[in-house]
Amino acid sequence: DVVNLDGFDKHEQVWLGRDTARGLTAIVSIHTTVLGPALGGTRIWPHKSFEASVIDALRLSRGMTFKSAIAGLPLGGGKAVIIADAKTEKTPAMLEAYAEMLNTLQGQYITAEDVGMTLADADFLAGRAPNVSGTTKGGSGNPSPFTAEGTFVGLKAALRHRTGSDDLAGIRVAVQGLGSVGWSLCQKFHAEGAVLTVCDLDAIRTTRAAAQFAATVVEGNAIISADVDIFAPCALGGMLSTDTIPLLKAKIVAGAANNQLATAEDGQRLVERGILYAPDYVINAGGVINVAAEMADGGYDVATVTPRVARIADTLKAIFERADREGRTTDAVAEAMAREIVEAARK
Ligand code: NAD
Structure with a gap:
């Protein structure tokens, strides 16, 4: 597959994970880790082409860099796209294969919910991979x-x-x-x-x-x-x-x-x-502000989140x-x- 990347920012890393037997094609894009580990949700969406999926991941991960920087968070920008229809193609086997992919990234990318990925999916992944945020299992829950x-x-x-x-x-x-x-x-x-x-x-x-x-x-x-x-x-x-x-x-x-x-x-x-x-x-940025609070010393405290979200105004x-x-x-x-x-x- 050829993807024309002219005009895009340089990204630190872009990973492709493929496990056809378990229905996984996933792109993990890490735009920057200058401010901290790259955080951004996983989107499960049936893009019409591979190129459209890559471009979506690149643009979304760059947006995460900007989002966390402006919100004053110690996080870089990352994002993942799984090419699938979340209603009909998302299976436990597919998510297991994705968890294996997350494991190979060794903590450089922290995921969370996005379109097509639910709180239950985040909990499922959290039992199998490190660096899954926005979970109910000791995390901050739904952003x-x-x-x-x-x-x-x-x-x-x-x-x-x-x-x-x-x-x-x-x-x-x-x-x-x-x-x-x-x-x-x-x-x-x-x-x-x-x-x-x-x-x-x-x-x-x-x-x-x-x-x-x-x-x-x-x-x-x-x-x-x-x-x-x-x-x-x-x-x-x-x-x-x-x-x-x-x-x-x-x-x-x-x-x-x-x-x-x-x-x-x-x-x-x-x-x-x-x-x-x-x-x-x-x-x-309210969601990422909430997720980032999981990483605070002393653990997640919603009382620290509300004033930061209000500051968006x-x-x-x-x-x-x-x-x-x-x-x-x-x-x-x-x-x-x-x-x-x-x-x-x-x-
Ligand atoms: P969601 O999957 O819960 O909802 C998206 C909704 O949009 C669905 O109901 C879907 O049917 C509908 N939709 C899709 N394409 C459409 C179209 N062409 N016309 C009309 N409706 C359409 O997603 P969400 O979590 O509510 O996120 C919505 C948007 O906000 C996404 O772009 C997401 O990246 C962004 N966002 C979400 C969060 C978060 O915390 N959930 C944080 C930051 C940004």
Whole structure:
């Protein structure tokens, strides 16, 4: 398989694990270990091609470097992709083979949950491999509620920056993806009186959202062009592109999905349309902040996590203000901040 890596950052290591008998094809990407061991979840997703899976792993692991650096964590950036449909192809045998792969990496990569990998899967792996975080077995458990809380306070910071108020009553929000994070976010929006439009590939989730949150359900790209104030992407990445940005009616994009911008130029396209973008790896850092607390001296203590997650709002405020001051995009400012932190540590 040939993968064109032109234009990508240099990554420290990229591993391919294959066990066809047990249905495993996995890529583990380690972007940097300058700030600490490379931490990032394992995504189980049936990408259409091997190349798409590698690119996903590379982009996600780089995002983890930026995320942990900006959140002030002593962690590097890593991420894994298992190419499979988690609903139909994930088996104990496949996860066992993956655990063997993790063992061979000897602690350079610490995994956790991501799309397709559940808390139960993390617990299963933790019994077989070192460096599995986010488990219930002596770990910090499911990171999603913390990701949702960080995204919520970050989204309010964006609303405050744009309008001077963070009152969500009557504010129209479109949520793409009603999984662990998207669903929690909808609960928070609904509790504060926001008006919801939602979509998901899973009709059970959308039907439930219509019943519980009086949400309007739309399909496919209709979520992008929904007549709303805020667009909150909480599915997979790459939904902000030259094709979709012209369709947006929202004036704020703030959601939990990783890698929302299809290309770096899409940040500029959002600015040209007058849309405020909360960089994904800043706003969705709540989960990694929670997982990192497992590594603290004295062990995991949720009381240390809550104030750090709340600080995501201050970090975003600083990024929005610096972007305004310097006439740069918010994602360019966030990336520069992250690279400054990594380079200072490297020196
Ligand atoms: P999840 O697997 O629980 O939910 C994802 C949901 O998105 C599913 O319901 C799926 O059906 C839906 N979906 C997928 N493609 C879609 C599409 N094209 N249109 C509409 N819906 C679609 O995942 P999650 O844990 O909620 O994570 C959501 C996003 O947030 C991912 O991008 C993930 O990488 C990111 N994220 C999650 C965490 C976390 O703590 N869980 C942390 C940081 C970032």
